């Protein structure tokens with residue numbers, strides 16, 4: 556397959572590029588500088604010029620707090636950009652993979668969110684991602700719309716990766732307070748990449764949740780990471796209110812991945828095992 560990847564310097568994109576090449580696909584990675592997905596004409600030109608078999612959109616605006624004030628930029632990148640890709644892909648009958656987030660949910664449910672649950676975002680970032688979902692669904696039937704949560708991988712920026720943030724805080728301090736009232740499903744980028752590359756072979760378009768199995772609070776996840784690192788400092792559970800973040804976060808946004816296993820024939824490993832692989836790759840431990 557010839558796979559065009561947008562936002563190709565992001566953490567998930569890098570693993571999709573790496574794995575796509577390993578699997579023998581022809582991969583065209585376009586970073587932000589090579590293709591701004593907000594620019595309709597440029598999107599049109601790139602898709603006509605490369606004529607890929609599938610487009611995977613990894614471009615996103617992920618600054619959750621900043622999106623509260625920088626609302627217009629978040630909407631353009633997370634809403635209008637995916638719409639541009641969907642419209643052009645549909646014209647060329649090219650399947651489009653697009654990623655969304657657990658933050659489209661309000662987090663009031665007490666068990667994992669399924670693809671049948673109705674989104675109701677609590678913050679502007681979630682609203683902008685929901686607009687992207689709507690644009691993609693309305694503008695092309697040939698879509699794989701994939702929600703992921705708490706994305707982490709060895710590549711890419713620390714700001715968008717909670718596991719890397721924990722490691723960096725631990726390397727700088729002896730005492731950490733981590734919220735115990737935000738619960739979700741960590742999604743390890745090589746595992747997501749593998750599942751996405753399997754999914755696009757099936758032709759089973761539609762909405763999917765892809766995450767590692769199980770769920771945890773940020774506190775539990777940090778505790779697991781710090782123990783594996785052999786960190787000797789003090790870790791305390793905290794409440795979200797204590798940090799006065801600008802954007803509200805859903806308290807419980809774990810993802811139920813049904814029917815992914817029925818479609819790609821396997822379930823992603825649990826988050827503990829994925830975190831161990833991440834630590835091995837990132838910290839060599």
Ligand SMILES: NC(=O)c1ccc[n+]([C@@H]2O[C@H](COP(=O)([O-])OP(=O)(O)OC[C@H]3O[C@@H](n4cnc5c(N)ncnc54)[C@H](OP(=O)(O)O)[C@@H]3O)[C@@H](O)[C@H]2O)c1
Pocket residue numbers: 561562563564565566567568586587588590591592593613614615616617632636654655656657703704705706707711712715716717
């Ligand atoms: N990180 C998480 O915890 C998380 C959680 C849930 C869902 N997701 C979703 O998962 C997907 C992958 O996330 P990620 O963590 O891999 O993101 P990431 O590392 O932040 O990568 C996003 C990439 O998009 C690029 N970009 C921004 N605006 C663009 C534009 N207008 N045109 C083209 N490229 C643009 C960025 O480049 P610059 O930096 O140069 O602007 C960056 O390289 C995204 O859809 C994200 O919303 C992520």
